[in-house]
Amino acid sequence: MSTSEIFLIAMLIIFTGPYLIWRLGRTEYFAPLVIVQIITGVLLGPGVLGAHYPDYYHFVFSEPVIQSLSAIAQWGVMLFVWIAGIELDLREAWTHRRESSITAGLALGVPLVFGGVAGIGMAMYPGWVGAQAVTWQFVLGIGMSCAVTSLPILILLMEKLRIFRQPIGQRILRYASLDDILIWGVLAFILLDWERVGRQVAFLALFGVASAAIRWLMVRIPEPDRWYVGIIWLAACGLGADWCGLHYMVGAFIAGAVMDSHWFDQADMDSLRHKLLMVVMPVYFLSTGLRTNFEAGGVAVFIAAAVLLAAAVSGKLIGTHIAGRILQWQPGEGSLIGWMLQTKALIMIVFANVLLDKALITNAAFTALLLMAVGSTMLTVPIVTPKLARMKEIVFRNR
Template sequence: MRPAALTWRRHALAYVLIVVLPMVGGLALLLLNARPVARSAEASGMHGDLIGVLLVTVPIVLAIAHLCGAVVHRVGQPRVIGEMIGGVLLGPSVLGVISPGVQHALFPLEIMPIINAMAQVGVIFFMFGIGLELNAPGLRNNGVAAVVIGHAALAVPFVCGILLGLFLPASYQPQGAGRLPYLFFLGLAMSVSALPVLAAILRQRRLVNSPAGILGIAAAAIGDATVWCLLVVLMVFTGRGDSATVLRTAALTILFAVVMLAVVRPALRRGLARAERCERDHYLLQVVLTLFVLLCALAGEQIGVHPIIGAFVAGVVMPRSSGIVHDFLQRTEGLTLWVLLPLFFASVGLLTDFGALRDGTALLFCGLVLAVAVSSKFAGAMLGARLMGRSRGESVALGVMLNCRGLTELVMLNIGQSLGLIGDTLFSILVVTTVVTTMAAGPLLGLLYSPAPAEPDLGDSPHNPTDTSASGPGALPASASRRSSG
């Protein structure tokens, strides 16, 4: 014991002499030579307060979003639905009514630009994943049918959305928004299908490999790609400049797409294939891919469209079969799905005020928009499927699948809000439509298809929807098939 105690004392003395005394002396010198800094105390306090509020707000947003996601997942819904609801709960519709002071303290105006910036980074990587999914084998194996069904499920609600806009109150069109862009955007908003959420629902119900499931994912991919292309057209012609600016933006957009598809895509395929043959760490390549996505988003912004369009194109040109790309997607999904996208849901929830829907007239129009959105999408998908010779039962299932709007619709609505094309009341109505149609997809598919064991919980990742490792594709019950094929 005595040698051990002696050793301990020697170590303690050495620590005091080498660490403690120099630190105390350094602090004393700092205090003796301290000078007042020419800095506003108010500004310093504001900076500290913002950091403090951010460190409180972000964990609360993440906790509420993921808690709601876990709850709805228990009842067979995708986690995205719960996260959407969590964002609404934190907004003026719920928390703002129960405790306006708490809601304002958690989300002061000064902190919203920070949250929105973080959320937009999440949306950028989300859209990269959406673009990557468009390389799915289902697009090649169901090319003609996917194009016809996907475009029919887009064209019918697009036209119905424009007609609906003609009958909505004039107050729903924001001041300064042109009539044509307003109607065009409303048609697009009615046409969206959520490919990632649909894939999660099909995987959860073991329908990814069913004929309707494969065709539904392919049709949703075709429809979504077309919607984003039309959105680019809308953003070019929203009147954000003179005719020369519009022509410049259109020309640069086309040039960007051509260069990415004709030059960058083959270069990526060759470069990544060569890198995979080398037995070494691909850490630097992961960094390069991150920079590539962000630079493509920057290109979309500089061209004059939107950063997510650049990220979407980056996903389209990326070789989907590359193991390096798969690893990159796995690494970015964690931060995107667990941190950044819940912040996006919170930002959408803060823009959603259901208080505007308490009025009887607003509720009536909300029901009208929901009815038109559901019926037009269902009719378009079913008519397209029947035209391609699909059975009535499979056509009905495709109508249900493509009615799922989910996160993709929220991204679209967020863009429309930022462009000043839709007002607060119509924004809230379309959020309600998004939540209802997405929640209805799973139960309705459960009624159409025979029950199957649930897939293992993969976290409802919105990416990799065409994972064909699942076995046991779902099929229509025999009785339903007989009824529907007559």
């Protein structure tokens, strides 16, 4: 068969399998479609399909097919991260800066410390630290992976739970937005390359000037043109960030972060995000699954994933509980917010992919992080739903 025919077989599998599992299995309550797509990607990867049916695996996912899928996935996830940057609402966070900074700081800082401790433990054993990593980079990367909240997936889950437009939803969005900035800032710090620091300084200086120019331009052109100019800006920032060693994902996020969401029609933005999840992101999830490797770490991968999950969940809940005590929240409010901020799938996967690309973690560590991200996200809806039913006064209360 030709490469194009095999590529279409792969696409058929990517879109058919997760959809049938999600729809016929009615998994929406504990595993939204995006989670099913990630899990299916893992099952189709070398750790499961490749291990049990190597001939089928190598036939469908040949090198040319993987290259084609990777190219689609790369551009799709850049668009998704760019949208996440645009949707940051820093003005609202600044209006409620004391509450937002305390909550976001503790919700990020405590699981980062817990995850960092787990990372120190992992670094003591071979097979986890990447070939290009200094120990502090590995530990900080693992810690931040435990602290991540995926803003796009959080928005989708809040829409599903019908709290996105409610006061509690907007509060959670503020906290997650501040954490998003810190997440990408820490990633940029981890990726600092002293041999290429001149390039990085030059890129950031040029980016600052270009950002002022793009902001000047965007308010002077009609809204339909802003989308096209924005995509050109995205490609340029991704190229510049990758050229200087910061990775194109960092470029994609900062390309969106310097833009204002009110420049774009919100309905169009929501539609683009949903269509990306339907049309392109399944390919990214499959590509992510193809990078998992259970054999490299064996049972240790699952042990590490369990430890990381415990660090991530307990750290987030303790952090929001402390914030609640400081800010005098009602009983149970910190727990509700802590569980909503557990959604790690997608952005944590992007974060871990960058660490793997830069050889700061191994395939075994990547697999453990992926399992942790899926587990924490799957816990969110089943635990939050009954909490919301019991705490309606908190959902509708303005702060």
